[in-house]
Amino acid sequence: MTDAAAAIPQDNAPETMAWESKQRRFITIYLPLSCFILILLFPFYWMTITAFKPNAELMDFKNHNPFWITSPTLDHINHLLFNTGYPSWFLTTMGVAIGSTFLSIFASTLAAYAIQRLRFRGSPYVGLAIYLAYLVPPSILFIPLATMVVQLGLFDSPLALILVYPTFLVPFCTWLLIGYFKSIPYELEECALIDGATRLQILRRITLPLAVPGLISAGIFSFTLSWNEFIYALAFIQSSERKTVPVAILTELVTGDVYQWGALMAGSLLGSLPVAIFYSFFVDYYVSSLTGAVKE
Amino acid sequence: MQQAGAPARWVPEKREQTWLAWLFDWKPFLIVICLMPAVGLLLVFLTYPLGLGIYLAFTDATIGRSGVWVGLENFIWLAGDPIFWGAVFFSVFYTGVATVLKFALGLWLALLLNNHIPFKSFIRAIILVPWIVPTVLSAIAFWWIYDPQFSIISYVFVDVLGWRDTNIDFVATAWPARWSLIAANVWRGIPFVAISLLAGLQTIPPSLYEAAMLDGATSWQRFRYITVPMIMPILAIVMTFSIIFTFTDFQLVYAITRGGPVNSTHLLATLAFQRGIPAGQLGEGAAIAVSMIPFLVFATLFSYFALARRKWQQGESND
Known part of the structure; x- marks a missing residue:
């Protein structure tokens, strides 16, 4: 509710130069914030990716990049819904x-x-x-x-x-x-x-x-x-x-x-x-x- | 209050002055009727079981047999039980470390979110997701992340970065398992702390910061002398909740380690469950659960005084 108008300049005084404040903002705000979001959401990404991976890929990190699915499958979902x-x-x-x-x-x-x-x-x-x-x-x-x-x-x-x-x-x-x-x-x-x-x-x-x-x-x-x-x-x-x-x-x-x-x-x-x-x-x-x- | 002299243009429907209508407009009766469902539910399913639990702790009840009064026998037996003391130790350790980490990181995240950033409400929304999703299900995801053979974290450290030669041991031995559980708890607790504290931060009038800046206060001084005192009341309440629900946590430990390896990660709640329900020793389980009460009373008093102080600060009447 107090978005733009009332945002509090926590870290940069108004008179700092633009490029410097941009850099500072990146290091003090955006970088930690993206780390937080990455860590908070990673388990869900991992959950989703695992749910659609075939078993062969699941247990083989050497030949497949674990962060991605090469041949997505609905087997696990099927098994869950019907068996x-x-x-x-x-x-x-x-x-x-x-x-x-x-x-x-x-x-x-x-x-x-x-x-x-x-x-x-x-x-x-x-x-x-x-x-x-x-x-x-x-x-x-x-x-x-x-x-x-x-x-x-x-x-x-x-x-x-x-x-x-x-x-x-x-x-x-x-x-x-x-x-x-x-x-x-x-x-x-x-x-x-x-x-x-x-x-x-x-x-x-x-x-x-x-x-x-x-x-x-x-x-x-x-x-x-x-x-x-x-x-x-x-x-x-x-x-x-x-x-x-x-x-x-x-x-x-x-x-x-x-x-x-x-x-x-x-x-x-x-x-x-x-x-x-x-x-x-x-x-x-x-x-x-x-x-x-x-x-x- | 009755419609004796009401003008004719109101009265859209006919209303007879039966004794029932009169009864429902009589304030004391209405108060009782309105409070009855809530208070009844809470008395039957909360207050009575609380008393029953304390009573059970002094009996040798098992499943299917209401036991007899045995006095302090359960507690004496527990006092000589190293597994119980291990659970007490881990409950306190788990609560202490997880609370400190949760509040340090949560406050940091709240301060980050309090800046002017693009997509603010979207970011705030996705940050709450770990808190919304059923704990057990995210705990199962952590269980998979902590897998001894196929852990993704081990993969990153061993195969991608090459910092280690062997897979990381997450839940196979006592201390790593304890830290892994604390990490999962902190992960789950950060969103709640951050969003609540953010709400506290947004109630601070910006004019205070402006005044401080005119007086030449550094950003650390502004944080120390404006932000911290202003969010203290809300921080105290959130912390009380967090401490109570971390101390009595059950789901994370039950889902990830079930108290293992060799009982090293039992919390009091999981130990009470294990002794009480699957093993059937209701009396002993109740005694373990009751031993959590002194701690909870302490936390509640803390909360009450924090609340009272907040009302006093705002100059509100106590209603």
Whole structure:
């Protein structure tokens, strides 16, 4: 938002000569920046390239340049789509991610509205408690949750994941939406109150339509986080066809001592692709929600 | 608040004054109804399991058998277990080194991005990709990059540059495996740190820098006395999150080494998983998980005070 006009001249004083500042800018900004981008993106390049390489090229660096493919193949992708349970993993993950996203958005919209707009005594403390819930990591909860899931008869069922994922989604979304509701002028609601609207009408007709960007941010974030979740899915799901994509690729594709790197990388690529595509459509929402949640 | 005296031009739909409508407009009831889904979910699936986990740590529960109270037996047993102490050591080491590297490199990247550069928003978007992609899947990519025989890094060093004669050993022995995991964690953590800190940097008013430049401050002085104090609050919060989630990390280690070679790269979370779920010793696993709590409490208090300080600085009311 503060792009050109407010850019801060970090390294070159205004009076330095043009050629010198250009050189300096290259060494102090562009060179390190390209190194960062190269290193941050290289694993994905390597993943993609491996996924399309035939096995002969994969294991032979002497005759083939490993950084390029001489005869690209779709074998690994084919194998993944038609010989493994990838389609069912994909559907399970999609269902779990969508289900838990809707559940979390529903719960956190109401909670954020209550905390931010229906001010009551102690509402800041409820907000703080929900924030603290975000700081409880899944690693210390999965063992007791596994026993609970077994007792509820939900073991090996994706429903368990839909119910458990909101534990880390709700705190995040609530916090994001509180910040969003804060930015909507309260006067609008007061006007509606004077005109005789009920609280629920206000929420449905005025606050929610204005908070749509916030809801989208919270939704895509929840979707991504549920898609990427690993430890609960690993602990609660046992049968192969009900696993989520990240778990299944690690546990189902690694067979024996000789790793099928081509298939593994194809799996990783196809598993990352949905979130990557999703991300490319909503980049600005991601950036704003990431920074918004931190700033709140 | 009721529509008793409302003028006729509003009221698009008919609304009877049933007791239900009245109930839904009664604030205390509405507050309870609105908070119920979120608070209910969190109480049932977060607070209760937290308590249950602490209880389980004092029992000898196994899978399929709810155990009996054994007092501190699990902890006493763990205190004499070198693998547990190895995991404690590696968790602290992993968190410490990875956090320092992540924040040093992340701050550098944020400062680079804060300059006026072409395609800024595009660069910012692709930098976040490692953070968006499922960790396990990028960990599998790292696993392949760290392959003992066909590692691309070894290829570059041995065949292209000719600096080494043998392939680099990444995950076959203890110390190289530890450093490899830290490198993967730093790789994954940099984008989050950089983008959050960039947001902090962009809130600094440029007039502060202008004033400092007029006063003749060098670029290091501007960084030290303007940038650092201004991003300190956001830095503290991001760091708390980063520390908590690095300390309790599970996926990277589970995907790349599974705690091997010979248990040298177990974090507390992977050890708890290994003892608790596949081996079925729920009590012992819970005890390992519970031993992470003191550390997390410390980090949370740190976060709370950083937040409070920030509000005080901005002069906002505490709402």
